[in-house]
Amino acid sequence: MRVPAIYFYYLYFLACLQLRLGLSYLRHYSTAPKPLQENSTEDVKLPVNPLEHPDYFQVHNLFTVKDLFDARVHYGHKEGSLNDYMRPYLYGSRLGHLIFDLDITAEHLRKALNFAAHIAYRGGIICFFNRNAMNSHKVERTAKECGEYAHTRFWRGGIFTNANYQFGAVTRLPDLCIFLNTQNNILNQHTAVRDSAKMLIPTIGIVDSNCNPNLITYPVPGNDDTPVAIELYCKLFKEAILRGKAERMKLLQEVN
Amino acid sequence: MSLVMSFTVKNLLPATICSIRSNFPSSIHKYSTGPSKTSSNVLDHLTDWETLSKNRKTSKAMKAYLERAKEHDEFMKRQHLEFNIGKRHLANMMGEDPETFTQKDVDRAIEYLFPSGIYDPAARPLMKPPEEVFPARKAAEFDEAGRPHHFLFYTGKPSFFKVLYDAAEHIQALNKFEDKVIRKKATPDPNGSLKLEGSVWLTKEQLEQSLVESIKEIEYENFKVVMERLVSSPYAYLCKDFIEKYRKPLAMQRFALEIPKPSYDEEGRAFITTYECLRKKARGEVTIRYPGSGKISINGKDITYFEDIQPREQVMFPLIFSGMQNSVDVECHIEGGGPSGQAGAIRWGIAWSLRSFVEKDMLEKMQVAGLLTRDHRRRERKKPGQPGARKKPTWKKR
Incomplete structure (x- = not known):
């Protein structure tokens, strides 16, 4: 009898919050890792289609909202720089600084991780992007460690849109771009965001409160400057990709 | 004789003209074909999975590359043939044995037959084996599925940025090491120090040559900044090998000439x-x-x-x-x-x-x-319209 009561309290609480923020969206309430859904490959003989499974690579248990909080993912920029499209992801503002709602962030991040793992599972090329000099080495190392690619340098125009000319040969472009920040500097968006959209390359992007999430396929609202936060993202994406690849190896062995 | 001459020169020409550098896209590279995979129902819907699907597809990139490589191979074969024929004719012209005619003899013959007063040796006529004349090709930079080999491939200058990446890696390792030493209250090893006086960083051209990539001025500046920072660490001697790869000893050519025994x-x-x-x-x-x-x-x-x-x-x-x-x-x-x-x-x-x-x-x-330096200055010629080499007539307005 008690459970429903708590549930109603919770709904009431949510309603209050929404009133306070003037936001109209449904709140997601996942913080703790869900109990693992068993990979049906183990108990059932029939191989399951990974695409039909909601969380085939168990990316759900990679992190908790507490981890995000500890990594300072919830810090946005100052109020004045807010991009209107980022409004739905905010929890509020404190001392003039915007704060992200980590429940929403967690949801988006899990979707993004799941997608990255799927791409890795299918042998796709994943390219990491970051234009922040402080974090770029970390990002490059992540890419190297998970056997993928990185571009943290000046973006020469046309690398995607004019690839055959730029590389002097027919070139396979990445199948997924992961932006650990989507801005070139505080004013301009990274050109690769636009170019990926042009070339129909899906993108995952950590979008801070001053970024525009519109061209990003899987936007993840969160802090994109702090090294700790970037380290967490790198760790998570690396783990997801490695899980995807491990599954792939397993399948390869089964098939052969 | 004149007939032979014209024929020979005609055969000589292709290799001579070859000295004009041209850009060819790519070259031969051996790649291994993976073991063939058996089909499975699970895999049927994974259409983009080249390495797994039943009817293995080679990526477009690889196909184009193979085509280019084949074209280049044929081209080089042709050039080789022409070069060998030209060499034999040259040997005959010089009245020497074509079988034992070496590259040195070829150079000498060309210098004799086509005397050139052009100052820059690179612009003089030459006849060299085609692999020396045509620039080296980069091997395929991706595998059969089109996946690049290098993790910085998409930057367009993977080797250069790899150098920067390695330097950053070393700097971090040295910082960590320094922290450890400080925590242990130890002092830096006085014996291990880096001697950099006798050498300088590779110039932009040398770096470009060693990386087989063209880099911009600003990128070269960045390279120097990063390397200087690496060298400034008190423990830089720990990554001596890495640093010395990008330094060149100052020219020791002053005593390269042998000092004669009296x-x-x-x-x-x-x-x-x-x-x-x-x-x-x-x-x-x-x-x-x-x-x-x-x-x-x-x-x-x-x-x-x-x-x-x-x-x-x-x-x-x-x-x-x-x-x-x-x-x-x-x-x-x-x-x-x-x-x-x-x-x-x-x-x-x-x-x-x-x-x-x-x-x-x-x-x-x-x-x-400056005692051992020859003074090559000569008298400068007088110019017409003026009294001396540089001297001008007195200028009078009116």
């Missing part, structure tokens, strides 16, 4: 003769005898051969500089030019001969003082 005359004195001592229009030869008493003879006269003080000083300078003015005898024959040219020629000749009799550090000092 010969001995019938009195048992060591002597060295330097022929062809040139300066302006003067030319002569200088003989130095050791041990001696400081006697100087110029065309049979002593130092008073020169009437002015300055040429006398010129002649004495290398002897006084090296402190040998009383321990050697100088004998020279000089002709042509005026007093200053003759004095300069003798000065250089004495300094050049003294190399065999002085210590190494004195040699170094003489080099720094």
Whole structure:
């Protein structure tokens, strides 16, 4: 009898919050890792289609909202720089600084991780992007460690849109771009965001409160400057990709 | 004979013309084909999975690459054939055995048959094996599925940015090491220090050559900043190998020429003769005898051969500089030019001969003082319309 009561309290609480923020969206309430859904490959003989499974690579248990909080993912920029499209992801503002709602962030991040793992599972090329000099080495190392690619340098125009000319040969472009920040500097968006959209390359992007999430396929609202936060993202994406690849190896062995 | 000549030159031409550099996209590269996979129902819907799907697809990138490689192979084969024929004809022309005609002989023959006064040797006619004439191709940078081999491939300059990446990696490792040392309250190893005095960073061109990538000025500046930062660490000696890969020793060519061993005359004195001592229009030869008493003879006269003080000083300078003015005898024959040219020629000749009799550090000092440097300046010609080489007529407005 008690459970429903708590549930109603919770709904009431949510309603209050929404009133306070003037936001109209449904709140997601996942913080703790869900109990693992068993990979049906183990108990059932029939191989399951990974695409039909909601969380085939168990990316759900990679992190908790507490981890995000500890990594300072919830810090946005100052109020004045807010991009209107980022409004739905905010929890509020404190001392003039915007704060992200980590429940929403967690949801988006899990979707993004799941997608990255799927791409890795299918042998796709994943390219990491970051234009922040402080974090770029970390990002490059992540890419190297998970056997993928990185571009943290000046973006020469046309690398995607004019690839055959730029590389002097027919070139396979990445199948997924992961932006650990989507801005070139505080004013301009990274050109690769636009170019990926042009070339129909899906993108995952950590979008801070001053970024525009519109061209990003899987936007993840969160802090994109702090090294700790970037380290967490790198760790998570690396783990997801490695899980995807491990599954792939397993399948390869089964098939052969 | 003329028939043979024209035929030969015709065959010679292709390889000669080849010296014009052209850009060819890519080259041969061996790649391994993975083991063939069996089909499975699970895999049927994974259409983009080249390595797994039943009917394995080679990526477009690889297909294009293979086509190019084949084209290039054929081209090189043709060039080789032409080169070999040309070489045989050349040997026949020179009246030598085509079987034992080496590249050295080819170069000599070309120099003889096509004398060229062009200053830059790179612009002179040449006949070299095609693999030297055509620039080396990069091997395929991706595998069969089109996946690049290098993790920084999409930056367009993977090798260069890999260098920066490695440098950053080293800097972080050194910082960590330094922290550890400080925590243990130890001091840096005094023996392990990096000696960088005798070398400089690779120039932009050298770096480009070693990386086979063109880099921009600003990127080269970044490279230097990063490397300087790495070197500034007190523990930089730990990554000595990495640093030295990008440094070049300063030219040691000053003593690259062998210093001749002195010969001995019938009195048992060591002597060295330097022929062809040139300066302006003067030319002569200088003989130095050791041990001696400081006697100087110029065309049979002593130092008073020169009437002015300055040429006398010129002649004495290398002897006084090296402190040998009383321990050697100088004998020279000089002709042509005026007093200053003759004095300069003798000065250089004495300094050049003294190399065999002085210590190494004195040699170094003489080099720094410019005693061992030939002065190649010649008189500049007079220009028409003006009274001298540079002098202009007095300018009068009206």
